[in-house]
Amino acid sequence: MKISKLSTYRVPPRWMFLKIDTDEGICGWGEPVIEGRARTVEAAVHELAELLVGRDPARINDLWQAMYRGGFYRGGAVFMSAIAGIDQALWDIKGKALGVPVYQLLGGLVRERMKIYSWVGGDRPADIVAGIQKLQALGLNTFKMNGTEELGMLDSAKALDAAVERIAGIRSAFGHDIEFGIDFHGRVAWPMAKPLLRELEPYRPLFVEEPVLAEQSEYYRRLSDMTSIPLAAGERMYSRFEFKRVLEHGGLAILQPDLSHAGGISECMRIASMAEAYDVALAPHCPLGPVALAACLQVDFASYNAVLQEQSMGIHYNQGAELLDYVHNGGDFSMDGGYIEPLPLPGLGVNVNEERVIEASRAVQDWRNPLWRHADGSVAEW
Ligand SMILES: O=C(O)[C@H](O)[C@@H](O)[C@@H](O)[C@H](O)CO
Numbered sequence: 001m002k003i004s005k006l007s008t009y010r011v012p013p014r015w016m017f018l019k020i021d022t023d024e025g026i027c028g029w030g031e032p033v034i035e036g037r038a039r040t041v042e043a044a045v046h047e048l049a050e051l052l053v054g055r056d057p058a059r060i061n062d063l064w065q066a067m068y069r070g071g072f073y074r075g076g077a078v079f080m081s082a083i084a085g086i087d088q089a090l091w092d093i094k095g096k097a098l099g100v101p102v103y104q105l106l107g108g109l110v111r112e113r114m115k116i117y118s119w120v121g122g123d124r125p126a127d128i129v130a131g132i133q134k135l136q137a138l139g140l141n142t143f144k145m146n147g148t149e150e151l152g153m154l155d156s157a158k159a160l161d162a163a164v165e166r167i168a169g170i171r172s173a174f175g176h177d178i179e180f181g182i183d184f185h186g187r188v189a190w191p192m193a194k195p196l197l198r199e200l201e202p203y204r205p206l207f208v209e210e211p212v213l214a215e216q217s218e219y220y221r222r223l224s225d226m227t228s229i230p231l232a233a234g235e236r237m238y239s240r241f242e243f244k245r246v247l248e249h250g251g252l253a254i255l256q257p258d259l260s261h262a263g264g265i266s267e268c269m270r271i272a273s274m275a276e277a278y279d280v281a282l283a284p285h286c287p288l289g290p291v292a293l294a295a296c297l298q299v300d301f302a303s304y305n306a307v308l309q310e311q312s313m314g315i316h317y318n319q320g321a322e323l324l325d326y327v328h329n330g331g332d333f334s335m336d337g338g339y340i341e342p343l344p345l346p347g348l349g350v351n352v353n354e355e356r357v358i359e360a361s362r363a364v365q366d367w368r369n370p371l372w373r374h375a376d377g378s379v380a381e382w
């Protein structure tokens, strides 16, 4: 079998799908994208195609190494997202060619179902209690929300009180019948991370995500030493070579690699087992589409330390299309009771509605995250 063509489709809400065709009629799908930089990743995918067309798609490891090492420069969000989507599609082809779900090729199931969580509250966290009540009706009991709005490097007690009162309100509404993670989303700088974590301690969130920005990861250990709240990060780290340093330095209880940013299934399986060696849990990041989620689930079902899976159903970013709009087998992604079962179809387990993808790609707008500014006019972390 030989790779014959790579086609990319940027589609609403802010995703990109990659289709890899082969000379034997089997195709594979991937989801290479950096939210807000889809065209840049698209260019990277088509540059990498020069290494792939004419090659045997079964040789995933060699193709991965050639893409990663072959261009001298390596790593980073754009390049590793391009590799990630290509890797997903190669695993999809392999599974389809052998007639098995990818998790079978990764050693088989370690669990019967995978716990999922949903976003509530939007960019500026609001109406969280109502959001949780709506999803509780669907049987979900684990959620995530932004912890703050814009927050200055040195902000007021009032700003901290607003963040804490929001969380206190959740606990008074639901007690411990639900669990939730709080995403600091890179908005909290080192000077504010310590006081905010301390004030949130009594409400026992399941985790706090990106307590400081990934480029400040040397603080994870110091923050972890001063709080009992499990700290999580990983969506803005892009290979095992970055995760290695964070694991050695310590501080993170949960790694959140993104299957569409951190080199794909091949790389995230390696990151998962590195984390397990340090007794660190895995909770793949996935605010994206169905192919990215399917790739996450293949890793989740083959990784002992996978504990929680993000998915984008109802997320505030999904304007113009929803998680399952581009697939024929949406029923396989049932989340009743807050769990997903192994996807039954061979490959990644997604039956992509190609006609719908092509049609949607014709009228796509470029998505951009907002540029926030503080009251003094300086740029604020979004
Ligand atoms: O935890 C999450 O889902 C992420 O922080 C998410 O909000 C961002 O990755 C967003 O997709 C960037 O455009």
Ligand SMILES: [Mg+2]
Residues within 6 Å of the ligand: 183, 185, 209, 210, 235
């Ligand atoms: Mg996050």
